[in-house]
Amino acid sequence: MAEQVPAEATSAARPRLPRAEIVERVDITExxxxxxxxxxxxxxxxxxxxxxxxxxxxxxxxSLASAPEEEFLEVFVELVPLPDGVLTPIMFDMNVGETMSIRPRAKGIFTMDQRCHKHVMVATVTGVSPYVGIVRSYLSRGDEGHHFYILQGASYQDEFTYRDELEAIAREHPDVVTYVPTVSRPDDERNVGWDGATGRVNAIVEEWMERWGLGHEDLLVYACGHPGMIEDLKERLEPKGYRVKEERFWKQ
Ligand SMILES: Cc1cc2nc3c(=O)[nH]c(=O)nc-3n(C[C@H](O)[C@H](O)[C@H](O)COP(=O)(O)OP(=O)(O)OC[C@H]3O[C@@H](n4cnc5c(N)ncnc54)[C@H](O)[C@@H]3O)c2cc1C
Structure with missing residues (x-):
């Protein structure tokens, strides 16, 4: 990942990076x-x-799940266990009151494209973060005229961290947010009682876009998270003329 700085690059000669203190930690699953x-x-x-x-x-x-209008930064993190993961095993051992370094400037162009008004936002698990930030910010600014169709895929129902928030927003502002979580392993015992959508998120996007009556016009598809999901989604949608904006969380 181009944005990541190897440990050896952070020598004593480097200027001290600003710190950010953990003020809240919520464990969703292990x-x-x-x-x-x-x-x-x-x-x-x-x-x-x-x-x-x-x-x-x-x-x-x-990716920031918080909106710029909020006091604190919020991130939704998935553990990549040892021996593959490097920073996340360290982060999962950290507690409130401890600090991390933070580069002074946020980066990225995975932001809302104001030129179109229908935003189909597809995510795997933690890939929902930028959409949460975009929707929170949109609502807090009192903007109008845009509709966010958020489709989030996960293996298990307990991985839909922002489900309550997004469903509440969708109830209160049905003209602004539509939210569909989908589990890819409906028969797993962790999904007992699940009565929502099933199937990999990339496999059901077109079906849902049809249900919502979305044509090509004035529409942008966003894809965030698992590179395999993004690759497949683009293969399905781009030949049909859809534009897809992407944020890959890692290389395959
Ligand atoms: C623009 C951008 C935004 C990101 N936003 C988030 C975010 O909001 N939440 C988040 O949890 N991560 C996010 N990531 C991934 C994050 O930067 C780290 O790569 C991840 O947390 C793992 O860190 P690590 O040091 O433990 O392992 P790494 O050294 O980064 O990766 C170890 C190995 O695991 C793979 N890998 C990385 N992440 C995953 C994963 N989730 N599942 C399976 N394999 C993986 C890598 O390709 C590599 O092979 C983002 C990445 C990018 C480029």
Missing amino acids: ELMVLKLKPEGPYTYKAGQYCTLGRRGIERAY
């Missing part, structure tokens, strides 16, 4: 958590961008 962080100084960003967090000189990118 491999998923939400952190709220308080940067030591002003931190400006656009909804949908990512921050670069670090610990012990290891830095990684994290």
Whole structure:
């Protein structure tokens, strides 16, 4: 990942990076958590961008689920267990009150494209983060005229961290947000009682776009998270003339 800085690049000669203190940690499952962080100084960003967090000189990118209008930064993190994961095993051992380094500037162009008004936002698990930030910011600004159709895929129902929030927004603002979570392993015992959509998110996008009566016009598809999902989605949609904006969380 181009944005990630190898540990050896952070020598003693480097200027000290700003710190961000963990002010809240919510464990969703053993491999998923939400952190709220308080940067030591002003931190400006656009909804949908990512921050670069670090610990012990290891830095990684994290999409912001918070809106710029909020007091704290919020990230939704998935553990990549040892021996593959490097920073996330360290992060999962961290607690409220501890600090991480934060690059002074947020980055990324995975932001809302104001030129169109129908936004089909497809995510795998943590890939929902930028959409949460975009929707929160949109609502807090009182903007009008846009509709966000959020489709989130996960293996298990307990991985839909922002489900309550997104469903509540969808109930309150049905003209602004439509939210469909889908589980890819409906027969697994972790999904007992699930009565929502099933199937991989990339496999059901077209069916849902048809149900919602969405044509090509004035529409942009966003894809965030698992590179395999993004690849497949683009193969399905681009030949049919849809535009797809993407944010891959890792290389395959
Ligand atoms: C723009 C951008 C935004 C990102 N936003 C988020 C975010 O909001 N939440 C989040 O959890 N991660 C996000 N990531 C991934 C994040 O930067 C780290 O790569 C991830 O947290 C794993 O870090 P690590 O140091 O433990 O492992 P790494 O050293 O980064 O990766 C170890 C190995 O695991 C693979 N890998 C990385 N992430 C995953 C994963 N989730 N599932 C399976 N394999 C993986 C890598 O390709 C590599 O082979 C983002 C990445 C980018 C480029």
